[in-house]
Amino acid sequence: MDNQKINASFTLIAVLVGFMIAIQFQTVKKPAERDTRDIWQLREALLKEKELQSSLLSEIRSNEEKLAAYESKRKQSKEKTLKDTLEELRIEAGVTEVNVPGIKLKIEPVMEEIKPGAPVNRVVSPELLKRLLNELNMYEAKYIAIDGKRIINTTVIRDINQVTKIDGHAIKSLPIEVIVGVDDNTTAEKLYNRMKVSKSTEEFFIENLRLSISKPNPNVTVPAYDDSIRIRYMEPTKEGGDS
Amino acid sequence: MWLPFIGLIIGIVLGMLTEIRIPEEYSNYLSIAVLAAFDTLFGGIRAYLQNIYDEKVFVSGFFFNILLAASLAFLGVNLGVDLYLAAVFAFGVRLFQNIAVIRRILLTKWSTNKEKVEKN
Numbered sequence: 001m002d003n004q005k006i007n008a009s010f011t012l013i014a015v016l017v018g019f020m021i022a023i024q025f026q027t028v029k030k031p032a033e034r035d036t037r038d039i040w041q042l043r044e045a046l047l048k049e050k051e052l053q054s055s056l057l058s059e060i061r062s063n064e065e066k067l068a069a070y071e072s073k074r075k076q077s078k079e080k081t082l083k084d085t086l087e088e089l090r091i092e093a094g095v096t097e098v099n100v101p102g103i104k105l106k107i108e109p110v111m112e113e114i115k116p117g118a119p120v121n122r123v124v125s126p127e128l129l130k131r132l133l134n135e136l137n138m139y140e141a142k143y144i145a146i147d148g149k150r151i152i153n154t155t156v157i158r159d160i161n162q163v164t165k166i167d168g169h170a171i172k173s174l175p176i177e178v179i180v181g182v183d184d185n186t187t188a189e190k191l192y193n194r195m196k197v198s199k200s201t202e203e204f205f206i207e208n209l210r211l212s213i214s215k216p217n218p219n220v221t222v223p224a225y226d227d228s229i230r231i232r233y234m235e236p237t238k239e240g241g242d243s
Numbered sequence: 244m245w246l247p248f249i250g251l252i253i254g255i256v257l258g259m260l261t262e263i264r265i266p267e268e269y270s271n272y273l274s275i276a277v278l279a280a281f282d283t284l285f286g287g288i289r290a291y292l293q294n295i296y297d298e299k300v301f302v303s304g305f306f307f308n309i310l311l312a313a314s315l316a317f318l319g320v321n322l323g324v325d326l327y328l329a330a331v332f333a334f335g336v337r338l339f340q341n342i343a344v345i346r347r348i349l350l351t352k353w354s355t356n357k358e359k360v361e362k363n
Contacts, residue, residue, distance in 0.1 A: 010287065013250075013301075014251040017281065018251040020258070023261075023273060023278055238356065238361075
């Protein structure tokens with residue numbers, strides 16, 4: 001009776017089971033391909049692999065070289081930045097000679113006013129110089145040297161035994177030259193125009209001194225500060241400290 | 244009578260020809276499914292020989308056992324417990340029992356046949 005039917009269902013299930021077994025068999029046992037190459041083919045394959053290895057090695061080497069180059073470039077750039085910063089700071093502090101646009105002022109006795117027999121004014125008072133410096137600084141002067149002596153932040157101008165001294169350098173005789181450097185030509189021009197009408201000229205004249213102002217020069221040389229800068233009350237802050 | 248065997252062979256050939264591969268991590272499920280299928284198959288044969296065969300039980304048992312075994316294995320993998328071993332054990336034991344019963348039935352049938360032939 002249902003023999004046919006039973007057979008059919010059995011067959012169906014058997015097909016399914018067989019299918020599953022086959023798949024499982026294939027999954028578990030990966031086809032082991034027999035190696036049928038002879039020794040020369042093997043050598044060839046080995047050679048090929050070695051070539052691949054060497055090419056890979058050279059690739060690695062080139063990449064490492066590149067990496068090293070990048071690394072050194074990076075370091076150099078860091079160093080360069082530091083050097084640049086240091087140079088900038090040195091220029092700002094005034095320990096380097098600078099060639100910038102600027103003007104030259106000349107302080108000389110007023111010859112017409114010298115009366116015969118009267119002593120010639122041979123000194124320029126520190127107050128006058130300070131006023132002049134203040135005025136110059138007001139007009140954006142950046143680098144100033146008086147009588148070849150560079151003026152920096154810590155420079156003192158004072159009277160010692162009736163001799164005007166700038167950081168220990170005595171101004172013994174007139175005329176003296178004041179070199180003023182600025183950042184660019186327009187500023188130099190501006191400085192020149194302002195100095196021409198400044199009160200300093202009159203103040204110098206009261207003391208029988210003439211302040212003559214030269215035309216703006218695109219390239220004046222302001223000498224470097226030649227002493228060592230002593231820093232007594234400054235110390236570096238600790239990194240990461242509370243600020 | 245030989246049709247199921249032919250079906251089995253056809254299934255194997257088909258499976259071999261299709262070259263289907265299952266990812267490694269799923270081969271566990273398939274193995275347990277195969278075991279469940281075997282169990283059902285032999286159970287069906289035994290039932291047939293014992294004349295208590297029911298097609299509905301057979302077919303539903305086939306699919307249900309496979310699904311149950313696979314889900315058990317899945318649960319085991321997710322829980323970190325080798326639950327599929329339980330299925331393997333259960334199916335294995337039943338497989339042996341079924342085969343033993345089939346063998347005995349076949350043996351008795353064979354001996355009665357022999358006796359019949361001798362009587363004749």
